Structures are given as C-alpha cells and as structure tokens.
Amino acid sequence: MIDCLNAARYFIVRAYEDGIEAEMTNMKVQKLLYYSQSLHLALYDEPFFNEEIQAWRYGPVCPPAYRFYSEFEANQLPVPNQDFLLEISNEKKKLLSEIWEYFGGYHAY
DSSP: OOOHHHHHHHHHHHHHHTTOGGGOOHHHHHHHHHHHHHHHHHHHSSOSSSSOOEEETTEEEOHHHHHHHGGGTTSOOOOOOGGGGGGSOHHHHHHHHHHHHHHTTSOOO
C-alpha cells in the first residue's frame, strides 16, 4: 500500500512534466485519487491506500489529502520535492501512470 499523499504528489509531478500544471488543483487530485483507489480495488480486490474516500458535494474526497492541499483552494498546486518517488514501488507507479494517461488530461469538473 502507498500513502494517499504520495499518490497525490505523483499526479502533481506528472502535471508539471506534461505542462498542464495550471490545471492541477486540489479538486483534480481528489478525483485522480478516487480513480486510483477504484481501479486498484477492481483489479486486486484490495485498497490502493488506507485512507478512505468520501462522497462530498463536488465529488469524491480523500480527507487527509484534501486537508493537506486545502490552503491552495482552487489554485494550482506547487510541485513537490520528488524524493517521495523512491517510496512508491514500480508496480504502484505503473497503476498511477495508467490513471494519469487516461484521466490526467481531463479538467477537474
């Protein structure tokens, strides 16, 4: 299992690499976390991360990640230090990459 914040950081880094960092908001991260958790549950019948996903007014939310990035509101999230990437196994990175390739180009709404 990985930490939901490391999954969020992965998506933020990918947004900067792909030149769409202006679109990377807390809302978009929340939806990508939801897709990650959902796909992993569907494929492996176990959660991707321990933190729960909740249904909020504007979509799915992983509360710890939401709180961590809440100060940015609807603004662009800053690029994180990339040391966290060492903590994510290649298998987990592959799933995150697939989620990003499929959903990363979509707007948060």
